[in-house]
Amino acid sequence: MKKIIALILVVVMSVLALAACGGEKDAIVMATNAEFPPYEYFEDEVIVGIDAEIAKAIADKIGAELTIEHVDFDSIIPGVQSGKYDFAMAGLTVTDERKELVDFTTSYATGVQVVIVKEDSAITSVDDLFAEGADHKIGVQLATTGDLYCTWDIEDEGLGTIERYNKGADAVMALVSDKVDCVVIDNEPAKVFVENNPGLKILDTEYITEDYAIAIAKENTELMTKVETALTELIADGTVQTIIDKYIPADAE
């Protein structure tokens, strides 16, 4: 019995010891939702993409060890706010609501919200969604800007219902199996989704244009200054543009 108790104690202690190791000094933790190609996605069990590379470049500049955590998109901002993660890069759009919760750096990329429909869909332009008497089922990823805008513009106006999925890919799969009429999502992942699912297309008119930036907790002004300086330098010397061009070929737009 004593041996068993000793064993239990050892296990509990080692877990606590592991927990204590979490807070080493020069390590910074970035939160992202790696289901957002080409900004962040898994390749060979590693998170890669535009945000991952820019984050790496920033970490190198400020001399910190970077870890990237894959979390649900709706957990990112609460996690940054509570200090679970040092900063977040996840194709995060700057909005007034989010600004009240976290601080944002300078924007490093622009995103466009687009509408994916089936090729034979009755929806031919974004305006169809706002037309009087419209009643569409719209798929979005939970807590993304697509979700926010559709909620304000469409659901609150009684012009349709919003289906919120945990992943963008789930929303697209729902579209393929006719559970929703269209999906509102960022342009770059939308292109990848359409490429992988024959029979889908992106509407020519865009839903809205927005700015992506890095989110950092309001109290963490020290890190904010460092990241902001590093990011500004990386934008100025063209590193950021090189990374973006690498993932998004210029002729695609």
Place this chain on the structure above:
Amino acid sequence: MNWFNTLAEQIKNTFSDLYTNISEFVIDLARQFEIAFIVDDRWKYIVSGIGSTLLLTFLSLILGVVIGIIIAAIRATHDKQIDEMHPGIGKSLLKFANGFCRCYLTIFRGTPVMVQILIIFFVIMASSRNKMLCGVIAFGLNSAAYVAEIIRGGIMSIDPGQTEAGRSLGLSYVQTMAYIVLPQAFKNILPSLANEFITLLKETSIAGYVGVTDITRGANIIRGITYQSFWPLFAIAAIYLGMVMFFTWLVDLLERRFKNSER
């Protein structure tokens, strides 16, 4: 015989259509299987999750058993002893501890474990960066509530005559417990405890909500990359089933051994 030939032709066509459809379906499944697991070694997402799932389950059960024993000891002592105790600090303390334990049980058995893990991760341990620790604490605290009742049930199932006999022989309450009641209760408790472990194993599939990369999370990552659900979901269903069947087999073995010892 013309009608017969026509019918035979029809049957043949139907079957050959069916055959083509089935073989196309199988080829399609095989192709999907390749995309889901073989390309880029994607099976690793699931296999590396097995360790997390098992670790989370084991650590949670250990924490659950430790807290569960404490709660069960308080509750069982209260139920058995409170009437015989003289009024005093001891009695009030025991009453208070018992009340606290009952609150604990009500709360942790009365709310979904999903909500509990979210509360632990986002509210109570909001600044902790160790998601595994948060998972272990959430599942451990939840499991403790069930384990406590299993253990208490086991202790209470032993005939009061056993305790009385022990006390008449001059053993103290603690000695009676340790040498007479607990060894017998242990036999009733262990199989239920093992079942709790199996339930816990399945419940950990929600740990992905706080970022623990268990096998469910691994399957979800594959679904995110490949836009298909069939293989990843059935694969993890099979893995959970396999693990549960293995542990059920172990529990059966254990129960059989205990039965033999009765003779």
